Every structure is written in structure tokens, then in C-alpha cells.
Amino acid sequence: MGEHRTIHFVSLGCAKNRVDTEVMLGVSDQSGFEVVGDPGEAEVIVINTCGFIGPAKEESIEAILEMGAHKDSGSCRKLVVAGCLSQRYPEELASDLPEVDHFLGSSDMLKLKLVLAGAGDRMLVGNPAQYTMRADDPRVLTGETHRAYMKIAEGCNRECSFCAIPSFRGKQRSRAVADLVREAERLSAAGVVELNLISQDTIAYGRDLPTRESLAELLTALGDVDGIRWVRAHYLYPETLTDPLVEVLSQHHKVLPYIDMPLQHASDSMLRAMRRGHGGDRMYKVVERLRRAIPDLVFRSTFIVGHPGETDEDFAELRSFVEWAELDHVGVFLYSPEDGTRSGEMPDAVDAAVAAARHAELMDIQRPISRGRLELRVGTELEVLVERVSDESDWLLQGRWWGQAPEVDGSVYLANGTAQAGQFRRVLVTDAADYDLMADFIDAPGGRDAPPDAKDPRKSKVKLRTLP
Numbered sequence: 001m002g003e004h005r006t007i008h009f010v011s012l013g014c015a016k017n018r019v020d021t022e023v024m025l026g027v028s029d030q031s032g033f034e035v036v037g038d039p040g041e042a043e044v045i046v047i048n049t050c051g052f053i054g055p056a057k058e059e060s061i062e063a064i065l066e067m068g069a070h071k072d073s074g075s076c077r078k079l080v081v082a083g084c085l086s087q088r089y090p091e092e093l094a095s096d097l098p099e100v101d102h103f104l105g106s107s108d109m110l111k112l113k114l115v116l117a118g119a120g121d122r123m124l125v126g127n128p129a130q131y132t133m134r135a136d137d138p139r140v141l142t143g144e145t146h147r148a149y150m151k152i153a154e155g156c157n158r159e160c161s162f163c164a165i166p167s168f169r170g171k172q173r174s175r176a177v178a179d180l181v182r183e184a185e186r187l188s189a190a191g192v193v194e195l196n197l198i199s200q201d202t203i204a205y206g207r208d209l210p211t212r213e214s215l216a217e218l219l220t221a222l223g224d225v226d227g228i229r230w231v232r233a234h235y236l237y238p239e240t241l242t243d244p245l246v247e248v249l250s251q252h253h254k255v256l257p258y259i260d261m262p263l264q265h266a267s268d269s270m271l272r273a274m275r276r277g278h279g280g281d282r283m284y285k286v287v288e289r290l291r292r293a294i295p296d297l298v299f300r301s302t303f304i305v306g307h308p309g310e311t312d313e314d315f316a317e318l319r320s321f322v323e324w325a326e327l328d329h330v331g332v333f334l335y336s337p338e339d340g341t342r343s344g345e346m347p348d349a350v351d352a353a354v355a356a357a358r359h360a361e362l363m364d365i366q367r368p369i370s371r372g373r374l375e376l377r378v379g380t381e382l383e384v385l386v387e388r389v390s391d392e393s394d395w396l397l398q399g400r401w402w403g404q405a406p407e408v409d410g411s412v413y414l415a416n417g418t419a420q421a422g423q424f425r426r427v428l429v430t431d432a433a434d435y436d437l438m439a440d441f442i443d444a445p446g447g448r449d450a451p452p453d454a455k456d457p458r459k460s461k462v463k464l465r466t467l468p
């Protein structure tokens with residue numbers, strides 16, 4: 001492969017894909033390769049693809065074609081395509097993309113070692129059920145190294161009609177609590193202070209294990225790891241939450257009272273068509289219960305508009321729920337028809353312009369709600385995790401308070417002080433926008449006194465709306 005063993009990675013898709021890419025980075029590091037930012041200087045280029053929905057698949061194909069051009073114009077000698085797209089369409093890709101030297105599936109990250117050693121067949125897509133990540137797998141963190149995603153399980157046992165993920169990620173395979181604690185200890189030793197737990201169906205964690213370990217047990221164990229300050233769980237399915245889980249979310253000082261629960265819709269007919277296993281009434285009950293049980297709860301959710309059969313009445317129900325719930329963070333996605341899914345075969349497709357209008361309307365409803373929730377924080381004191389110099393100005397720093405998850409929620413813009421990335425600092429919130437907060441440092445010399453019109457955070461703690 002030459003004297004300078006260089007490799008370039010392109011990682012697409014979700015946070016779970018990002019963890020897979022970080023494992024492949026670990027494999028390449030163990031194999032003696034240097035990661036380069038310029039694909040034109042790389043001997044090996046690896047694209048970790050996403051095959052979830054149409055736009056993601058198109059982005060993956062475009063990336064493959066773009067990187068493939070470096071086999072002619074650059075130093076690339078091996079082009080490797082990994083991830084969900086090659087797991088989902090192995091034969092088609094192998095036929096249509098002769099420039100690709102090796103294909104790895106969604107659970108074949110460790111096979112990259114064979115490729116880098118000059119061995120391995122062109123088609124290395126395996127059975128995803130045969131692999132679950134382990135704490136001793138090599139991994140190199142990307143991005144801010146004070147936070148990390150932890151993939152607590154692979155696959156999914158749900159049968160949501162719009163989702164193809166179980167068909168190419170396999171059934172749920174949870175990792176043992178002890179294994180995840182070992183990974184958390186390793187991450188903490190490397191400087192990580194925030195863990196973001198991810199899987200396809202986090203609420204179902206442990207049900208497939210012989211020991212039947214629970215999410216509540218896992219959160220407690222991870223929160224007890226020395227050096228870890230924040231533990232946040234993502235992708236909780238809206239089914240019955242156990243009392244121990246709610247107790248951990250409400251009482252453990254390191255497990256954040258942050259709920260990320262993709263509700264998807266609120267109409268009975270749409271939830272039935274989506275095969276979610278419950279009706280709209282559960283949405284209201286879940287929000288009510290969590291708000292009562294968890295003080296200072298921050299609630300994030302996502303919804304799908306434009307699913308086949310969605311009527312004006314269905315959308316009106318969804319709109320009413322979003323107005324009622326007043327969630328802190330909301331994401332809205334346009335339905336994407338997918339091969340091999342029940343929804344993809346349903347009649348009564350929603351016109352694209354109608355779906356786009358519904359998307360815009362729902363976001364217009366949520367925007368002032370989000371701002372209102374954040375305005376409740378103005379004049380209060382928060383602990384913020386400092387991350388970097390602000391994207392907006394070199395004169396500001398940028399961080400997050402615990403109610404903001406990385407990459408999907410807003411930020412806190414920090415003025416009147418200095419700090420290092422990865423530090424936790426006390427700040428006084430001075431202003432709120434639709435998705436972001438402004439704040440001043442209050443725990444360091446040189447920090448400005450509170451503005452005259454700000455509330456004294458030591459006398460007036462924030463009070464969030466609690467449903468009756």
C-alpha cells in the first residue's frame with residue numbers, strides 16, 4: 001500500500017452510524033493508518049452509508065460517486081462502502097458500482113481490518129445478527145471528545161409500518177450492563193463527561209438478555225461511573241414506563257430528566273396505520289404522567305407528516321396535540337416511502353405539496369412554544385457544558401445546558417468570560433431565542449454582574465408548567 005498508509009472516512013446518517021464509523025477509525029488506527037482530511041491524499045477511502053429513507057440513500061450514492069472519482073484523480077487505491085445501504089442493497093450496489101473494491105454491511109466494522117491488510121473478498125456483507133458492539137472493540141471518538149454516544153443495543157423488534165430498519169439491522173441485541181459500564185469507564189478515563197445512550201428502541205433495552213437487565217439498572221450503573229456527569233437516554237418508545245425507570249429519571253443526580261420519545265403522530269387512525277401499537281390517548285397520558293413524576297422535565301419528540309392516508313382531520317389532531325403538549329423540542333419529518341415496508345404499499349398517498357405545508361405549519365406552531373419554554377429560563381442560573389468557540393462569533397463561546405442534547409437541540413451562547421471545552425460552568429441566562437439561550441458566566445473573575453432587569457437566580461428558581 002506504499003510507505004504512507006493514509007485513509008479518509010465519510011460518515012453519513014444517524015448517531016448510531018457515527019459510533020460504527022468511530023469503531024472503524026479504531027480499526028484503522030490499530031492497522032497503522034493515518035486519517036487524512038483530504039480524500040485526494042488517501043490510499044483508502046471508506047464511506048459509511050445510510051439506507052434509512054430516500055434522501056439519505058441519495059446522499060450516500062452521491063458520496064460514493066464523489067469519492068470514487070479519487071481513484072482516477074487522487075491516490076486512492078481502495079474504495080470501501082460500509083453501513084446500512086450496502087447491507088440493504090448489496091447485490092444492486094455491487095453491480096452498479098464497479099469502482100467499489102469492498103462492501104461491508106451494517107455490522108461488519110471489524111472486517112475493515114481484513115481490507116486494510118490487503119485481504120478479504122469484495123463482498124463482505126454479513127448477517128447483522130452475528131455482531132453486537134463490545135467494550136473492547138477499538139474506537140476513536142470524533143467531534144467534541146468530552147461527550148460520546150453509547151450504542152446500548154443493535155437492531156429492533158418493532159414492526160412500525162413505515163420503517164425498514166429491522167430488515168437490515170436485525171432483531172434487538174442488547175449489550176450487558178457490565179460491558180457498557182466498562183466502556184463508560186474507558187470513555188471517562190479519556191475525558192468524556194457526557195454519555196448519550198442510543199439504540200433503535202431504548203425503552204426495550206435488556207428484554208432480550210437472559211438476565212433481563214433493565215434500562216433503569218443501566219442508567220443507574222452508568223450514572224455511578226466516576227467522572228461521568230451527565231447521562232442522557234435517547235429514543236424511548238411511548239409504551240408503559242416502569243416505576244423504577246421514572247424514579248431514576250427523576251432522582252438520580254447524573255441521569256438527566258430529559259425524555260427523547262418519538263411519538264410520530266397523535267391520530268388514532270394514523271397510529272394504527274403506522275402499527276405503533278397504541279392510540280392517541282396514550283400520548284396524552286404519557287406526557288401527563290412524566291410531567292407529574294419528573295420535576296423540571298425536558299421533553300423532546302418527533303413526528304411524521306404525509307404518511308399514506310393522513311387526512312386533514314388526522315393532521316388537525318396532531319396539530320392539537322402539539323399545541324396542548326408544549327414540548328421543549330420537536331422535530332418534524334416528511335414521510336418517505338420505503339421498499340419492503342407496509343406503508344410503502346399503502347394507497348392514498350398524500351400529495352407532496354400538502355405534506356410540505358403540514359410540515360411547515362407544525363414547525364410554525366412549535367417555534368413559539370420552544371421559545372416560550374426557553375424564556376422561562378431567563379434570569380435563572382444554569383450549569384452549562386462548554387463545547388467550543390461559537391459558530392456565530394469568535395467573541396462568544398458555545399455550550400449546552402442539560403436540557404439540550406448534542407446536534408439535535410439548540411445551544412447556549414456564552415459571553416463575558418473564558419473557559420475550556422469540556423468544562424462545566426455556572427451561568428446566568430440573559431436572553432432566549434427560538435431554540436437557543438444567551439448567558440453570562442457568573443463563576444469566574446471578570447464575569448459581568450447580572451443585568452439590572454434580570455431576576456436573582458438565588459431567589460427565583462425556574463418553574464416549568466405542570467399539567468393538572
